[in-house]
Amino acid sequence: MGLIDRWIGALRGGLGFLTRLPVGYRDGDWTAFRTTPAAFPVVGFVAGTLAALPLLAVGTLAAPTVALGYLLSVYAVTGIHHLDGIADLGDALVVHGDAERRREVLKDTTTGVGALLAVAIAIVALSLGGFGLAGLSVRAAVGVAIGAEVGTKLGMAAMACFGRAAYDGMGKEFTDAAAPGSFLPPLAIAVAAVAGVGTALARPLPVGVALAGAVAGLALPWYWADRYLGGINGDIFGAANEIGRVAGVHLGVIAWTLS
Template sequence: MGVSALAALSGAIGFLTRLPAGRDADAWDAFAATPAAFLPVGYLVGGVAAAALLVPAPDPAQAFLYLATIYGVTGINHVDGVADLGDAAVVHGDPERRREVLKDTTVGVGAVLAVALVVAGLALAALALAGLPWPIAVGIVVAAEVGAKLGMAALACLGAAPHDGLGSQFTATNGAGSLVVPALLAAPAVALTWPNAAATGALAGALVATAAVLHWSTRALGGVGGDAFGATNELGRLGGLYGGLLAWSLLPEVILWTPS
């Protein structure tokens, strides 16, 4: 791995977690130009969070430990994106008016509701995961986190920022072709629950959430800014967990095609 790749990974760790790494300008610049750096952090955070579900404790306690671990490792910066988009979603007006709300430091009812729904959704998903066989639960958690990071990479490669800021630092230096490597890095997550389709469902759920954020942000805000990236991380994780749970319940095993 080259120096620039190591710097990009360090920058990704600094941006996506609370770990003491990648806080300098060189690491940030390398990360902003390397969407693939999102993915290793997804595996890292997913693995740490999944460990909470291996603690010998009642299901509610495991669910609480999962929540505490997620936000202990990643912090709450990305939750702020959910809050800001929640406030913007309840505003009537054009994209410029909604972008003004994103800059307002006052927390509105839209923000409170959006954050409450996300946290409650994570808690309920974790409670359901705690009751599953541990290899499936761990696979879903890791795949959901990887899917969320793939979603952020997709925003960097496919989105357009409405103004200069955090979002533009990603979108200005990346294009659709830059999404190939992140997608390849995410692909191994499918095997985490094989032959069950739960991990596949987790990746799919995260990407559905990403598509929703990208579509809404482009239409309602005129593009993807830093808040859209934060919201994609949180909603991608949430969509991934429920996508994995649905796949576990509806598709017990992947049907392998064999020639007749």
């Protein structure tokens, strides 16, 4: 497979895995994606741009309506399967026992109170973030939304490059296929994308803060998984994606408000 074909396959695999966009699928796309961490921020840029479309109505429609439009758009573009990671993480957070017991809960299909609370908090937090975006200018709102989505995907790339898997599974497929040195291309792509968006929209500071905030927010479930599970897995990837987005949006809104 040539370099261009591999990149196309990686993007197709990334869009197919991280979004609900009808990109089709070919043999080798999954392998190309999990071995190409640089595809993560590119997918984040595409998803963030599409999810930000309702924010173009800022100042035209009521703020709650814009916030609802953003929330629905995020999940229309990215799907809800990553919320399953939030749910499993919620149950694992509240269970008593050692790392093995917590890993069992992550694999359990039963939905507990911890799962319900975690998903509810995630949805409410993103909704409030959308309400915050609706209080900005159109340019700032769109920029922060894109920056947060690129940032949370950059964080996933960091998990793949630097993380250790708790056990065999999807998480291990990513961590085994990437090395620390593989993080430089996604980092460069994410910084370039966010710098370009921030400059084009004349709002570089909140866009950059949204990127950094998303990565920082994602570090929280990563740290917890390393300490209490012995490593990351597919659920932690999904949960981190949702938490990173929320953190990026809120911190980007704060940065714009204080600037």
